[in-house]
Amino acid sequence: MAISEALGYCDLPQLLTLQTGDEKHDWSALSTLDVLWVLYDRVLEPDDRFLLSKGHGPTAYYAVLAAKGLIPVETLPTFGAFDSPLGNHPDRMLVPGVEISSGSLGHGLPIAVGIALAGPRVFCLVGDGELDEGSNWEAVQYAGRVGLGRLIAVVVDNFTSTYHWPGGVERRFELEGWTAVRIDGADHDALEHAFAAATGDRPHVVVAEVQR
Amino acid sequence: MTTMRKRFYTVAGRAVESDSRTALVLADIGVAELPHHPRVFNLGIREQLTIGVAAGLALEGLRPIVHSYTPFLVERPYEQIKLDLGHQDLGAVLVSTGASYDSARSGRTHQAPEDVAALGALPGWTIHVPGHPDEVERMLRAALGGDDRVYIRLSEATNASAVDGDGLVVVRRGSDAAPLVVAVGPALDETVAATRELDATVAYLATVRPFDRAGLRTALRGTDVALVEPYLAGTSSAEVAAALVDRPHRLLALGVPNAEFRRYGLPAEHRAAHGLDAAGIRASLDAWLNSYTRVDRVPTLPPYPLRA
Numbered sequence: 001m002a003i004s005e006a007l008g009y010c011d012l013p014q015l016l017t018l019q020t021g022d023e024k025h026d027w028s029a030l031s032t033l034d035v036l037w038v039l040y041d042r043v044l045e046p047d048d049r050f051l052l053s054k055g056h057g058p059t060a061y062y063a064v065l066a067a068k069g070l071i072p073v074e075t076l077p078t079f080g081a082f083d084s085p086l087g088n089h090p091d092r093m094l095v096p097g098v099e100i101s102s103g104s105l106g107h108g109l110p111i112a113v114g115i116a117l118a119g120p121r122v123f124c125l126v127g128d129g130e131l132d133e134g135s136n137w138e139a140v141q142y143a144g145r146v147g148l149g150r151l152i153a154v155v156v157d158n159f160t161s162t163y164h165w166p167g168g169v170e171r172r173f174e175l176e177g178w179t180a181v182r183i184d185g186a187d188h189d190a191l192e193h194a195f196a197a198a199t200g201d202r203p204h205v206v207v208a209e210v211q212r
Numbered sequence: 213m214t215t216m217r218k219r220f221y222t223v224a225g226r227a228v229e230s231d232s233r234t235a236l237v238l239a240d241i242g243v244a245e246l247p248h249h250p251r252v253f254n255l256g257i258r259e260q261l262t263i264g265v266a267a268g269l270a271l272e273g274l275r276p277i278v279h280s281y282t283p284f285l286v287e288r289p290y291e292q293i294k295l296d297l298g299h300q301d302l303g304a305v306l307v308s309t310g311a312s313y314d315s316a317r318s319g320r321t322h323q324a325p326e327d328v329a330a331l332g333a334l335p336g337w338t339i340h341v342p343g344h345p346d347e348v349e350r351m352l353r354a355a356l357g358g359d360d361r362v363y364i365r366l367s368e369a370t371n372a373s374a375v376d377g378d379g380l381v382v383v384r385r386g387s388d389a390a391p392l393v394v395a396v397g398p399a400l401d402e403t404v405a406a407t408r409e410l411d412a413t414v415a416y417l418a419t420v421r422p423f424d425r426a427g428l429r430t431a432l433r434g435t436d437v438a439l440v441e442p443y444l445a446g447t448s449s450a451e452v453a454a455a456l457v458d459r460p461h462r463l464l465a466l467g468v469p470n471a472e473f474r475r476y477g478l479p480a481e482h483r484a485a486h487g488l489d490a491a492g493i494r495a496s497l498d499a500w501l502n503s504y505t506r507v508d509r510v511p512t513l514p515p516y517p518l519r520a
Binding site for chain 2: 049092100110114
């Protein structure tokens with residue numbers, strides 16, 4: 001993916017304010033902002049794939065894509081409009097750089113498994129609430145059992161899962177054969193190191209803890 | 213004679229070995245019949261995952277074939293089919309086994325006569341209902357050469373001979389006033405037997421989506437159309453209505469009733485119970501043809517579109 005250096009992290013708040021109409025998902029969006037920035041700014045290589053499975057609250061995603069020059073900043077104020085490419089859930093057919101359409105939860109990880117089986121390294125962002133969906137666990141189980149080392153998941157854990165994950169969601173991944181690390185989701189260096197900790201012979205999950 | 217299922221395994225196995233684009237995604241069903249190969253992915257009994265994985269493979273340029281029993285291929289992962297394939301604008305070839313009631317002894321959990329209607333409700337699907345192993349091979353080879361969304365519905369029920377042609381094929385011509393009886397896939401032989409002593413035009417259709425509306429219009433010389441579909445009755449009724457929107461006609465739609473049918477036994481027993489064996493089809497045709505006023509005897513209708 002072509003990444004320019006047009007705007008920086010400090011510009012993201014202003015890019016977020018250009019997008020209005022989905023305020024109920026502001027927290028959902030903000031919880032992903034640092035993870036998305038670190039991925040696009042420090043981690044993703046040109047041949048990598050990135051799937052935003054948690055399609056709710058995509059304004060942070062659009063802001064990062066705009067900051068990196070993948071979509072025009074001028075499109076941000078059109079967010080949610082009838083003829084806008086930017087909706088409350090991303091559509092890959094409308095937005096260059098968006099690799100999957102998402103919104104319905106529990107679809108990204110299974111698709112990421114298919115991509116990893118085909119060859120590329122793939123990163124997939126899911127939410128801790130999203131992991132309530134059983135379809136995720138079919139993907140987690142299979143990837144762990146076959147040692148799908150090209151798959152890296154990042155769980156943005158903002159503690160919205162209705163019945164929580166006692167002992168930490170990372171334990172479920174580890175039980176299925178993944179390597180796992182929990183870090184402060186606002187610490188950019190910690191995020192970068194956590195992604196780099198992937199061993200390549202087992203799937204890896206980074207649990208990015210985010211507090212309000 | 214080989215079965216549709218065996219022919220599928222033979223052709224698919226060869227394809228994955230000879231074509232670097234072909235991949236197979238399985239959920240335990242068919243694993244023993246297919247080769248061990250780096251692009252044969254058995255996911256275990258994880259049917260939602262099959263479709264997501266197929267989408268990921270398609271995103272990377274592969275041509276995935278997904279295979280399982282009809283309810284576990286079409287119904288359980290229906291949202292994945294809608295979103296991971298359709299909404300992502302990705303292609304795959306779904307190949308089911310079990311048809312409507314091939315697994316009669318297994319009961320309702322393993323029966324899915326709703327499959328064609330369910331997939332037909334989603335845009336962009338080509339739906340094949342082959343009636344013979346040779347047709348399966350032709351359809352599968354064609355599907356593997358494309359990038360679109362294709363469903364191939366295998367059945368243990370097989371016609372004695374294959375029929376060539378992609379659209380509606382007239383296999384027997386009656387008089388101009390005779391009803392047109394359209395048999396879908398493995399329903400052909402029973403339909404031919406049912407109409408042997410009737411003045412009827414019999415046509416065959418193995419690709420039901422897109423529906424060959426032009427072929428239907430050409431084949432129909434009278435006003436009466438009977439559909440014999442080996443799955444949910446009425447699945448293609450709206451297609452017939454659309455094809456004949458400007459022509460007075462009437463329609464008899466035979467198929468599996470929309471009901472909880474709590475019976476085990478044999479497929480032939482289910483076929484007879486649903487009125488889809490030759491005797492049942494004939495009885496339905498007789499009742500339909502003799503009990504109602506034929507459309508061509510009522511006053512001429514105004515041309516379409518109707519005006520107030």
